[in-house]
Amino acid sequence: MSAYILQRLIQSVLVLLAVSIVVFLAVYGIGDPIELLVPPQVSAAERAAMIRRLGLDLPVWQQYLSFLGSALKGDLGTSFVHGVPAVELILARLPATFELVLLAMGLAAVIGVPLGLLAGLNPESRPSRAIMAGTILGFSLPSFWKGMMLILLFSVALGWLPTAGRGETVSILGFQTSLLTLNGLKHLTLPALNLAIPNMALMIRLVAAGTTEAMTQDYVKYARAKGVRRQRIVGRHVLRNILIPVVTVAGMEFGSLVAFSTITETVFAWPGMGKLLIDSIYHLDRPVVVAYVMLATLLFVVVNFLVDVLYAALDPRVKLTGEMA
Amino acid sequence: MRKRMLFTLVAGTCLLSAPAWAQSLKIALSSEPTAIDPHYHALSPNNALAAHIFDGLTKQDEKQKVLPSLATSWENDGKNRWTFKLRQGVTFSNGKPFTAEDVVFTICRTLKNETAIAGSFADITGNFTAVEAPDPHTVVITTKAPDPLLPNFLSGIGILSASIVPHDKVTFDPANNCGVTGKWPVVGDFNDGKLAVGTGPYKFKSYTKGTSIELERNDKHWGTAEPWASVTFVPVPNAGPRLAGLLAGDYDVIENPAARDVSRLKDDKRFSYVITPSTRVIYFQLDVGREPSPFVKADNGKNPLKDPRVRKAMSLAIDRDAIVKRIMDGAAEPAYQFLPAGMFGALPNPPKLEYNPAEAKKLLAEAGYPNGFQVTLSTTNDRYINDSQITQAVAQYLTQVGIRAEVDAMAHAIYFPRRAKKEFSVAIGGWGSSGEASSFLRQWPATPDEAKTIGGSNYGGYADPEFDTLIRTAITTLDDAKRSELLQKAGIKALEGGAFIPLHFESTVWAYKSNLTYTGRADQFTMAMQVKPAK
Numbered sequence: 001m002s003a004y005i006l007q008r009l010i011q012s013v014l015v016l017l018a019v020s021i022v023v024f025l026a027v028y029g030i031g032d033p034i035e036l037l038v039p040p041q042v043s044a045a046e047r048a049a050m051i052r053r054l055g056l057d058l059p060v061w062q063q064y065l066s067f068l069g070s071a072l073k074g075d076l077g078t079s080f081v082h083g084v085p086a087v088e089l090i091l092a093r094l095p096a097t098f099e100l101v102l103l104a105m106g107l108a109a110v111i112g113v114p115l116g117l118l119a120g121l122n123p124e125s126r127p128s129r130a131i132m133a134g135t136i137l138g139f140s141l142p143s144f145w146k147g148m149m150l151i152l153l154f155s156v157a158l159g160w161l162p163t164a165g166r167g168e169t170v171s172i173l174g175f176q177t178s179l180l181t182l183n184g185l186k187h188l189t190l191p192a193l194n195l196a197i198p199n200m201a202l203m204i205r206l207v208a209a210g211t212t213e214a215m216t217q218d219y220v221k222y223a224r225a226k227g228v229r230r231q232r233i234v235g236r237h238v239l240r241n242i243l244i245p246v247v248t249v250a251g252m253e254f255g256s257l258v259a260f261s262t263i264t265e266t267v268f269a270w271p272g273m274g275k276l277l278i279d280s281i282y283h284l285d286r287p288v289v290v291a292y293v294m295l296a297t298l299l300f301v302v303v304n305f306l307v308d309v310l311y312a313a314l315d316p317r318v319k320l321t322g323e324m325a
Numbered sequence: 326m327r328k329r330m331l332f333t334l335v336a337g338t339c340l341l342s343a344p345a346w347a348q349s350l351k352i353a354l355s356s357e358p359t360a361i362d363p364h365y366h367a368l369s370p371n372n373a374l375a376a377h378i379f380d381g382l383t384k385q386d387e388k389q390k391v392l393p394s395l396a397t398s399w400e401n402d403g404k405n406r407w408t409f410k411l412r413q414g415v416t417f418s419n420g421k422p423f424t425a426e427d428v429v430f431t432i433c434r435t436l437k438n439e440t441a442i443a444g445s446f447a448d449i450t451g452n453f454t455a456v457e458a459p460d461p462h463t464v465v466i467t468t469k470a471p472d473p474l475l476p477n478f479l480s481g482i483g484i485l486s487a488s489i490v491p492h493d494k495v496t497f498d499p500a501n502n503c504g505v506t507g508k509w510p511v512v513g514d515f516n517d518g519k520l521a522v523g524t525g526p527y528k529f530k531s532y533t534k535g536t537s538i539e540l541e542r543n544d545k546h547w548g549t550a551e552p553w554a555s556v557t558f559v560p561v562p563n564a565g566p567r568l569a570g571l572l573a574g575d576y577d578v579i580e581n582p583a584a585r586d587v588s589r590l591k592d593d594k595r596f597s598y599v600i601t602p603s604t605r606v607i608y609f610q611l612d613v614g615r616e617p618s619p620f621v622k623a624d625n626g627k628n629p630l631k632d633p634r635v636r637k638a639m640s641l642a643i644d645r646d647a648i649v650k651r652i653m654d655g656a657a658e659p660a661y662q663f664l665p666a667g668m669f670g671a672l673p674n675p676p677k678l679e680y681n682p683a684e685a686k687k688l689l690a691e692a693g694y695p696n697g698f699q700v701t702l703s704t705t706n707d708r709y710i711n712d713s714q715i716t717q718a719v720a721q722y723l724t725q726v727g728i729r730a731e732v733d734a735m736a737h738a739i740y741f742p743r744r745a746k747k748e749f750s751v752a753i754g755g756w757g758s759s760g761e762a763s764s765f766l767r768q769w770p771a772t773p774d775e776a777k778t779i780g781g782s783n784y785g786g787y788a789d790p791e792f793d794t795l796i797r798t799a800i801t802t803l804d805d806a807k808r809s810e811l812l813q814k815a816g817i818k819a820l821e822g823g824a825f826i827p828l829h830f831e832s833t834v835w836a837y838k839s840n841l842t843y844t845g846r847a848d849q850f851t852m853a854m855q856v857k858p859a860k
Contacts, residue, residue: 030738030739031738031739031741031742031743032742032745033742034742035741035742035744035745036737036738036741036742037366037442037443038442038443039367040768040781040782041448041768041778041781041782042443042448042781043448043776043778043781044775044776044781045776046443046447046448046451047443049443050442050443081359081366082359082360082512082534083359083360083362083365083440083442083511083512083513084512084513084516089534092534093534093535096535096536147566148565148566148569151566151569151573152569155569155570155573155575156569156572156573159573159574162570162573162575163566163569163570163573163575164559164561164566164567164569164570164575165536165537165559165561165575166536266562266563267563267565267566268566269559269560269561269562269563269566271533271534271535271536272535275535276535279562281738282707282736282737282738283738284738
């Protein structure tokens with residue numbers, strides 16, 4: 001177990017290092033932020049002073065090494081645009097994104113898994129066909145369009161929910177959350193629903209396919225022959241077997257939603273990390289973009305690790321050993 | 326007795342709470358200020374926000390006319406010495422009285438502002454050789470060179486209270502910290518509001534990046550009280566959701582709805598809107614100074630943009646009225662010069678830049694290009710209103726007279742650095758002037774000087790010695806009548822040169838609930854002070 005963890009740790013560091021180089025070069029290649037920051041009427045001397053202050057006068061490899069040096073000390077740089085540490089900016093946005101994704105994934109699982117089971121157990125029935133047809137819509141409608149439609153329906157036409165932004169928050173353990181206020185939940189509903197729909201469709205498809213396949217397996221036939229009740233077969237045997245791919249995908253989706261729920265956050269003006277990333281790319285705010293991708297990579301590494309641990313808990317055959325990785 | 330008291334209490338609360346609700350204002354912004362610090366970065370959203378909390382010595386009205394604010398009057402000695410008389414009886418939101426010391430402190434701070442983005446305000450105050458306070462209500466500023474626009478520039482510098490940092494006697498001595506004993510404040514220090522102490526009509530309440538900025542009325546403000554007890558700014562960068570939020574009643578005022586969507590508000594009695602011409606001119610800058618130019622290809626191998634007849638032909642080929650009507654949906658004014666008529670130094674009646682494709686073809690033939698040439702128009706697609714569509718239209722107009730034009734559109738984050746490296750031949754540009762014709766003329770068509778204080782954006786290499794003499798004289802001429810005349814002459818020269826083809830002035834749109842009125846500003850600032858309850 002510990003050998004496995006050590007191995008994973010070394011891999012993770014290598015991944016982070018590789019990502020940092022790629023991102024740094026990519027952001028460097030987009031363009032020179034000084035032209036966006038400094039107005040053109042500024043004198044040459046002042047412009048030069050600004051370039052020096054931001055360290056943009058150095059060759060790219062020196063800029064990278066100085067970034068790496070301070071990153072090892074926990075300093076991922078200071079935002080060009082806001083003048084405050086990039087990590088501070090990102091972490092301030094983290095709770096907003098986290099609660100949004102948590103609710104979205106929760107909705108997707110709570111609705112998606114039962115519907116998927118239903119569709120998988122009776123694949124030929126009419127409700128099942130309707131569910132499966134619905135998933136195609138859920139996948140294929142573009143996120144920004146769906147978001148606008150939700151706003152038009154629930155906010156403009158019906159007036160039930162606010163159009164955009166984050167509602168009232170309360171502080172828990174130093175983090176601001178809007179999950180515990182009515183106003184906050186109202187603001188959260190539409191963006192969470194918008195994020196949940198494609199994931200719901202994904203879960204339904206995964207669970208339905210898994211269930212259909214599992215129902216034909218020998219162990220199910222045997223259980224039925226033994227006279228085990230249908231609920232018990234589905235709940236105890238089938239569900240446990242099909243949950244492994246579902247948890248894998250849900251874990252990956254969770255990571256990618258936290259890091260890149262950009263479109264939904266933009267449409268709903270949700271002050272999360274995805275919107276910060278997009279804004280920072282627009283403004284060539286290099287430190288924020290680099291710090292963001294580094295943190296997102298870290299997040300994926302951690303989530304993947306947790307998913308592996310979850311496997312072991314779900315499937316007794318999976319052992320966390322060094323050889324396995 | 327007790328019952329009655331309760332009743333009175335409840336009734337009283339209702340009476341109090343009803344108008345209090347009506348007094349709150351929620352405004353959706355298309356771009357969010359990047360900081361509360363008024364001297365951090367001179368961007369429009371930052372400056373507009375700062376004007377709520379901080380006053381300058383002067384201020385600009387809706388039409389960018391300079392008016393008294395914390396200074397009640399000022400005079401100039403005919404050279405480079407300005408005397409400002411300060412308003413008396415003004416207090417900051419923390420109760421401290423406003424005196425000349427605060428002005429000296431603020432000017433020092435702009436020079437000791439280590440986190441500021443270059444050019445934000447130190448470009449102005451860096452030209453001061455002395456700032457003196459002979460008495461608590463007088464400030465005397467001496468500049469290196471005569472600067473006729475000083476009162477204009479000072480309108481942008483929000484006055485801070487010297488009480489926000491420990492200090493001895495404050496004197497204008499940046500080399501020795503101006504008498505400040507504490508640490509100079511940096512941008513992050515303002516964001517929690519502790520240092521956001523000003524004399525403006527509103528005071529800081531809260532700031533959550535990306536979520537909201539809350540202000541409340543400053544009851545100590547020296548001017549007329551604002552009608553709104555609290556104001557909330559919410560950033561909603563996408564135009565669609567911003568308009569939806571207005572329609573759903575979430576916001577009272579929104580800035581910059583898409584012009585094509587405004588027509589749907591016309592028939593809706595619940596909402597109104599205002600379209601206000603701004604000073605932001607949109608133009609094409611031609612690469613006239615070199616041979617060859619990267620994106621022009623002519624049969625004779627030369628750079629046709631160097632020929633004034635070709636430049637004239639390009640301007641004649643463009644139907645500005647059609648662009649304003651069809652692409653801008655009326656939210657723009659055709660531009661026949663670089664600053665709207667009526668502003669200082671602008672031509673009062675510039676001749677219309679006609680649409681005349683026949684004449685354009687004739688000029689091209691005269692210049693030796695009867696079959697035209699090939700050119701690529703470079704443009705942003707996310708900076709100016711409809712920028713890439715405008716460029717598409719211009720490309721089609723040019724193609725109609727034989728100049729085979731292609732469009733290369735890109736994000737402004739890529740475009741601006743490339744333009745600064747002079748990688749384009751015909752490049753879109755936009756410039757919002759701060760109330761005077763010199764703003765555009767000294768920056769774009771002027772030949773750059775050593776320090777790039779003028780001509781910093783002359784990427785096309787335009788050079789006209791006569792024009793240069795006019796603009797260089799104008800910017801140091803203190804006499805208003807003479808300066809205006811010089812600027813008008815310089816403007817005519819720049820138009821004749823043809824290296825810049827003006828298209829139109831952008832208009833700014835604000836939409837709001839019909840129980841409000843909104844006075845639009847030429848500087849495009851969105852401010853709560855412009856909103857009043859409708860009578």
